[in-house]
Amino acid sequence: MRISVRDRIAPQCLAFLQEMLGSIHPRNFSFRLWDGSVWDAERGEPSRFTMVLRNPAALRTMFRSPSELSLGEAYLRNDLDVEGDIGSAFLLADRLVQMRMGFAGRLRCARLLLALPSSGRHRGARPSEGLRGPLHSMERDRQAVTYHYDVSNAFYSLWLDERMVYSCAYFTDPLDDLDSAQEAKLEYICRKLRLRRGERVLDIGCGWGGLVIHAASNYGVEAHGITLSRPQAELANERIRRAGLSGRCRVDVRDYRQIHARESYDKLVSVGMFEHVGESRLRGYFEGAFGMLRPGGVFLNHGIACNPGYPPLPGPAFADYYIFPDGQLLPLGATLRVAEECGFEVRDVESLREHYVLTLQHWGRRLEARREEACRAADERTYRLWRLYMAGAAHKFRTGRNSVYQALLSKPHRGESGLPLTREDWYAGVPSRLK
Numbered sequence: 192m193r194i195s196v197r198d199r200i201a202p203q204c205l206a207f208l209q210e211m212l213g214s215i216h217p218r219n220f221s222f223r224l225w226d227g228s229v230w231d232a233e234r235g236e237p238s239r240f241t242m243v244l245r246n247p248a249a250l251r252t253m254f255r256s257p258s259e260l261s262l263g264e265a266y267l268r269n270d271l272d273v274e275g276d277i278g279s280a281f282l283l284a285d286r287l288v289q290m291r292m293g294f295a296g297r298l299r300c301a302r303l304l305l306a307l308p309s310s311g312r313h314r315g316a317r318p319s320e321g322l323r324g325p326l327h328s329m330e331r332d333r334q335a336v337t338y339h340y341d342v343s344n345a346f347y348s349l350w351l352d353e354r355m356v357y358s359c360a361y362f363t364d365p366l367d368d369l370d371s372a373q374e375a376k377l378e379y380i381c382r383k384l385r386l387r388r389g390e391r392v393l394d395i396g397c398g399w400g401g402l403v404i405h406a407a408s409n410y411g412v413e414a415h416g417i418t419l420s421r422p423q424a425e426l427a428n429e430r431i432r433r434a435g436l437s438g439r440c441r442v443d444v445r446d447y448r449q450i451h452a453r454e455s456y457d458k459l460v461s462v463g464m465f466e467h468v469g470e471s472r473l474r475g476y477f478e479g480a481f482g483m484l485r486p487g488g489v490f491l492n493h494g495i496a497c498n499p500g501y502p503p504l505p506g507p508a509f510a511d512y513y514i515f516p517d518g519q520l521l522p523l524g525a526t527l528r529v530a531e532e533c534g535f536e537v538r539d540v541e542s543l544r545e546h547y548v549l550t551l552q553h554w555g556r557r558l559e560a561r562r563e564e565a566c567r568a569a570d571e572r573t574y575r576l577w578r579l580y581m582a583g584a585a586h587k588f589r590t591g592r593n594s595v596y597q598a599l600l601s602k603p604h605r606g607e608s609g610l611p612l613t614r615e616d617w618y619a620g621v622p623s624r625l626k
Contacts, residue, residue, distance in 0.1 A: 240275035258506025281586035319516035350557035358463035396464025400427030465494030486604035551585035
């Protein structure tokens, strides 16, 4: 029987995997090669996931110069796949990216990997490479945001909650369902803002309008939302009309830098938009918010932050190129310092890191359960992209590399904050899921 070149390579690759990863304990994962060969999990350990290498080039990618970006692109090309719990695969990915070997080990690795063929496929254009204009200019920000959010409303509706809230939910129990946890988050934000009937509220980066609808219908405020995504705004306004709130609620396609309504709003809120602002625009962002807010008002800024205590991973980050081009995560302290320099008083800061792990796990399971519909609403590549992104993001929140914070900022009036002495009113009389 004639043995193909691929079949001759497979045994060498299995031996290579044993040498490189055999010391991991517990080794609760498996590998399956292109010819069906399997390297099973450690005896006595259930396999949480199987890494599928569809060709020899996948092994070359994983070990020659591994990075978040190279591994992610190999997954997008389907050179490699993950069956089972994709979230657990990121522990292995971290080990690969941070792997350090002595000279002899590097030499053995190089000899095998250089003998393997490359995939022969070009990675294609990265979304970040298609952006034009100065970094964080209004036009370039519009391109970056619409790339991410204009995939299709139908795609997002498959795995978001019924209100299509695309930000960290609020759980009081890990068993809470996603719809309840997102409703709880909206209610919690409104209570932190201490909304009152007749107040004017601006939601910066309002998405599909979940918060402005909740605030207008439950608190009687005049709610104004802005987004850079036209499909988001169209669906949000359609939902507003169906709820009978057109007189008190609207969503516009507008950049936050195009709002010149000095001291026109009693309360401001920004949820999940802050990551797009960028370090170079921080001062303008907080100065603009301070100017729009009436004295005695408050601004709730909800956003993801990096943890400066964790050294950056080697190589470029996958999400920077494929998920949030031009997005930037900053340490919490750096952003609050700028907010204070612009006149705000920091009144409360709360981390919801564990809540985002739960949220992303819900999103990921819901997306995987509706894979065929997701591929029809977008395509297979988009499905794989978002599956990888959500699993990777959950891993970073779980390990503490990233966190998400709600910062309540006040604009005092002659030294008076207008806020009560305690947070008791945030919780008093709240349904049990919010306590």
